[in-house]
Amino acid sequence: MPTVEIDPNELRELTNADEKSDDDLIDDMFALGLEFEGRTEDDEFELEFAPDRLDRLSVEGVARSLRYQYGDDRGVYVPNTNSAEWTITVDEAVPEERPYVTGAVVRGVNLDEDALDSLIQLQEKLHATMGRKRAKGAIGIHDLTMLKGSSAGDADSSVRYTGVTPEEDSFVPLDADREMTPADVLEDHPTGETYADLVRDTERYPAIYDELGLFSFPPVINGRRTEVTTGSRNLFVELTGTDQWTIDKMCAIICYALSARGGTIEEVTVEYPDHDLIRPDLSTETKTVSHERIETILGIDLDPEEVIDLAERAGIEAETAEADGGRSVERAERDDHDSEDLVYEMTIPPYRVDVLHPMDLIDDLGRAYGFNELEPRYPDVGTVGGRHERSRLEDATRRNLVGLGFEDLLNFHMINEKENFDRMALPADGGDGERAEGEAVYGAGEPATIKEPYSEDYTMLRTWVLPSLVMVLERNTHRAYPQDLAEIGFAAEVDESENTGVTERRSVGAVLARHDAAYEDAKGRLQTLVGDFGGELETPPTEHPSFIDGRTAAVVIDGEEVGVIGELHPKVLVEHDLEVPVAGFEFDLEVLN
C-alpha cells in the first residue's frame, strides 16, 4: 500500500486543533482510512492510504477531511477564481501520444519550507497514483515571475504547448548546470533516465515554451529558470497527459492544496486548435441518490434531515428532490410510509475523483454515521449448502489414501522445467512427448508457462504430481523411513481444444520410499484404492523414462489408460540423492468418479 508523510504540527495548524495530541490525530485519521505506519526520521507521521481519496495525499487534504470530521467545515467549498490573464496555446506540433494539457495560475501563496515539501510530495503521490507514473498525467509547477508571456497581439500573456524533435532545442533542466537537449536529458540526467521510456519512442517530445524559450519538458523535467523556491509567491501550474479529465482532476487537487496555503486561484485559457477551455475546472457535479437505497444499504431508518446532515459532515451537499419532481421534505415527513420516491441531489466537490456511482456517496454517509455504530444482524435468508462434486471425490480419495498409510501432501502447482522433466528423466520437449508407438508419455505434455517469473524455481504449471513428491523425498532424506507420500493435486497442460488453451486436472500421485520398496507395494495399494471406488484395474506393461523398464505399467481403469505405475529409475533416484528404492504411481482422479 502507498504511504504519505504528514507533519502532525502542520496538521494541527491547518485544522486549528492545537488541543489534539499526536495519538488523537492518529485515531482520527484511522477513521478516515489513513493507517499510521510509524514515524519518519523527521518525526512526521507515515500513513498508509487507500488509493480512492487522492485528495488526501498531502497535509492540506488530510486537514480538510479532518475539519469535516470535527464539524468545523460542512458541505462543499469551492475557492473563488479570478479570470484568466494567461493562455496556454496548443499548437499542431504537439506529440499525438500526449495531446492534452491543462493548468492554473496561483498567486500569493505562502510557501514556507514545510509547504513546499508538502507540495512536492503531493505532486509525487499524484504522479504515482492517478498519473500512472506520469504516463497518464504529469504536473509541472513553475515560478510565474520567471515566465515571460508572449506579447504578440493582445495584452494577455501566453505559453505554448508544442513538440520538439529530440535534438531540436536545449535548456537547463532542474538539478543540472548546463544546457541540454531533450535527448541529452534522457541520456545523462538522472530524472531523464527514470522517465525516458515515456517519450523515447515518439517522434517529437512534449515541450512548453514562453517568450524566452523552452522551459519545461513534460512529463520528464522542468527547466531551472522557473524553479519554485520558498521565495516563490506566484505559481504557474501546467499538466500534460493522455486524458483531459485525469489531468483536470489532478489540477483541481493541486489548486485546493495551494488555496489552503493562502493562494488565490486564477484561471488560464487553454487554446486547442479547435476549441478553448477555461481551467482549472473547479465545477461541482451532482448525483441523484435514493433515500430508500440509503436506508437499505445502511440497514437503518433515517430522516431526510439526518441524511442531509450526514452529507454535509462528509463534505458533500444534499438537497431533497423527487424522482418525478416536485416533492418537499415536509411532504416526505408527513407521508413517512411512502418515502419510496424521495431522492437527494447530492453535490460533489471538484477534488473528489472516486465518486463513480451514487453508492459511493452512500458509503460517505455511512462513514459519517460511523459504520461501527451499526448493529450486525444475521440475514434472514435461507439457502442450502453443499460441496462441489469434484471436491467431495477429492476428499473421499484422500481419506482412502491416508487409510492406506500415505502421508497426505500439499505441494505447489508451479514448478520449473528442470524439476518437472529433466530430473525425472523425461524428455523436456514439451508437445513432442510421444513414444515411437505414438502413445503419450504420462507427464510429458506441453506445459503452460509463466511470462515473467519472479523466481527461476517457478516458471510453469506442473504437468504431473510425481516430481513434487520426489522433491519432498529429496528434502527429507534425514527423516525416518518408510516415507509413503501421496498428493491429490492440480496438474495442467496446454490443450488447444480447451477455451483457455489449458486442460486442468486433479491427479492422484503416490510414492513409497523404503529399503525394500518394490513394484508390488505400489500395485497392492493402487489395487485397493481403485477397488474401493468400484473401478477395474489393469496394468499392461509399458515404458516410461522415469521408471525401470520391465517394472513399469500403464494404469488402465475401466478400460481407459489414465496413468502410470512402476519403480522409479535409479538415475531419477540418484539425481535426487535417494538411497532407497521408490515405487509409485499417478493417475487422473476423475476416473474414480
Added chain:
Amino acid sequence: MKLPHAQAAVVETASADEAQSVDALAAATDLPTETVTGAAFELEEEGLVAVEERVDETVSITEEGREYVNQGLPEIRLYEAALEAGAADDPISMGQVIGASGLEGQAVDIALSNYARKGYGSIDSGEITADSDADPGSDSEANALEETASTSGVDDGATGATDDEGEAGSSPADALGIDEETLESLERRDLLERSETTVRSVTLTELGVTELMGGVETTETVGQVTPDLLTSGDWEDAEFAEYNVEADAEPVQGGKVHILRQTADRVKDVLVGMGFQEMEGPHVDADFWINDCLFMPQDHPARTHWDRFALEQPTHIEDLPADLVDRVERAHRKGVGDDGEGYHSPWDEDFARALALRGHTTSLSARYLSGEETGRLEPPQRFFSVEKVYRNDTLDPTHLLEFFQIEGWVMAEDLSVRDLMGTFEEFYAQFGITDIEFKPHYNPYTEPSFELFGTHPTTGELVEIGNSGLFREEMLEPLGVECDVMAWGLALERLLMLMYGFEDIRDIHGTLCDLELLRETEVTY
C-alpha cells in the same frame, strides 16, 4: 500348588535356613534378576518366602587409584626421590627432585599438594626438604588403596561379574579395615568410589516349606496368543506372560491428512453449515474474468504490476461471451445507471482476453454470478470456494507464491452492511474470533468496503483477518445480477497461522516441507 514358572523356580531354589541374595537366585535359576525380584515379592505376598533388604556400602578403586597401586602414590615417589637427592640434610631445588622422581604433568601437582600435608617434608621458595622420619610403608592412604585393590581383584574384572557381593572391582566397605578419614581423603582424590546398593535376600518361610513338600507345579505361560491356543481351549489354564506395558513401542508411521487440508475442510464444513455452496473453476483464466468483470480498470496498477502471473503460453482465451464483453466494456467506459461514471482509462478486448494464473478466486464468483457456470442464479444464493490463487511475489515466512483463498458471497434482495457484518461475525465466531471490527476501506469492486480486524486468540494483537464489501453495481449490472451481493475473502494460511501459531508457512506448504513437522503436527478438527 501351581505357580508360574519364575515363582516355582524361586521357591524350589530358596532355602529355609540360609538367606540367599536375589543375584544368587538369579544365577541359580538362570532367570533375569528383575524376574527373580518380581517373583520373590509375589511369593512374599503369598507368605511363601520372606524378603529382607539391606543397604550395602561398597568401595571400588578408580583407574587412577589402580595406577598408583602399581606405581606408588605421587607424593611417595617425590619423597623417595627427595631422599635420594639428599633432601633430608639440605633443601634441594624442586626442579631437580621432580626430574629425578620421573613425575610428569598433573602428577607433579598432585605430589606437591599432598607432600607436606602428609608430613613427608616441606616445600619452600622452590626448594624441597625431606623428613627422614617419615615412613611411606605406613602411609594409610597407600595401604588402603592396596587393600581395596587386592580384595576386589585387580585383574579379576572379567570373572568378577558373578561375584554376588557386588560389581567387579568393588568390595563391601565393612570388609576393609579402612578408617573413615582415609576413605574420605581417597574419595576426595578420586582414587576410591563409594556406592550404596540395596541387596535383597530371600528365605523360605514355614508355609513355603510346607507347600514345597506338597509339591510345586509350574503353570504354562503364554507369549503370543495363537489360533491353536484359542481353538484347543488351552487358554483357560494359560498364564499370560507379562509385558512391560510402559515401555515405548516401535514407532508406527501412519498417514495423516495435511494440516492445511484439515483447516480447509473445517472452513468448508462451517460454510456448508451456513448454507453456502462450493464453486470451482479454472486456475488459468482470462483477465476478463479475473479483473474486467470486477470493474478493475485496465490501467489499474494491480493489473500491470509485476506481481501478476501472466502466461507466456498459451496467451489468450479463445472465447468470451460477446454480449457480456460489450456490457463490461460499457460499464468501464460509461459507468452504470443514470448517474454512473466510467473510468477515464483505456479498455481493450485483447487485453481482457490475456491469460494469467488467477490472483484471486473472485474470478470464480464472476463466472458464477454471470450464469456462465450453472446458469442464471435467482436470489437468494450463497456460494464459496477455498481454492488456490497465485501472486508473483517474494517467498518469505508468511507469503507464498500460491496460497488458498477463502472466498464467499451472499446474493439477496436489499442486503445491508448490517447483514454483511452479521454474516462475518457468525463465520469468524466459528474459529474463536468474536470481536470483529469493520474498518471502512477501498476496493475497486466493492462499495461499501471493509477490512475486517479481530483479536488474535493467543497473542491478543489486533490483526487483519479479511476483506469484504458489497459488489459494485458496475460489476453486477453487466453480469446480469439485479439484486445485492456481499462478498468477503481471506487467506486460508492466515487463518491457519492465527489458529495454530505456525511461524513459517514454507515448512508446511510446498516441496520445502519438513516431513517430521507434518507427521508431528497435531490433528485439528
